Amino acid sequence: MIKSVLPSEIKEYLLAFADDEHLMGQQHTEWIGIAPFLEEDMAFASIGQDELGHASMLYALILEDSSKIDAFIFNRKPEEWRSCQLVESNHRNWEEALIRHWCYDMAEDLRWELFRESSLPELVSISERALKEEKYHRQHADALVETLLTVPASQSRLMKALEEIVPEVVELFSSIPGETEAISSGLVSGKYCDVFSTWRSRVENRFGALDSKLFTTSDHQSRTKRHSDFGPLYGRIREVFLLDPKAVW
């Protein structure tokens, strides 16, 4: 595939990933100053910044010009986003935020792995860079969860949060617009949903067997529709930008 102009289906496909990364990064960074302990709030926000970095590399590829990213983020209509519910949901308590971080990062490296042999050289290097960081995101999430699971009160809070979050992760893996074209052009090596079983085993290895129903929930909305929590989230993202939309940053 030739880099210069990516077909619109391919852009649509990459946009889903970029928007997921961007909103996940935004949600993590919102814990700065309020996570349970000082070291963790800094670490969590720093991991969020890594995700924002991944998003920006993907946006630059889609827009063919990194100087257009800000306008694209701040001026897009909600219906033009392609994020999934998991990254839009307003999980405001710490155990949900931590479980979402664990679940998302255990799914994210599997997504980047699909680009390792992409026909688009830029994607190969972006995925290599992202995978280096994801190793430590997973280690951070897993070490913290492992420690907290040894405390009975924490364990029950985490398990309750897990039951909330897992069905949303199922939607993350569901078919992505443009995926067929992305596979046939060699951009990506396979369907994301094909690695879902790997993610599920990671979950059950760490937390024990869960009710199968949690993994088959089909009660999700398409990536073209926004979850009700998107509005307030997008409001927070645009809060400073809207003070003076014409300002040059």
Next chain:
Amino acid sequence: MRIYEVFLKADGKEEFRHAGSIEAPTDELALVLARENYARRAEGTHMWVVDRENICVSEDGFIDANLNKSHRHNDGERVAKWRKSQRNKKSDD
């Protein structure tokens, strides 16, 4: 929670330097938290994280005896001055 001291080393001949401290419940979490708190902006290429309990601390006064030994303080200034004067003497000859 335990307190860990974090040391970073830049690439090349730089020595490990104390970067700060961190509170963490396990060694592994100390490493990952130190990574994000002290090394997220490429501040180093190597990192040590040491449980403060494992640091041998000298008792008060243990090294005070070395504070007033001027004969140990040689900054080389007198030798350099003497050698310079010898050089100048030679060139005058």
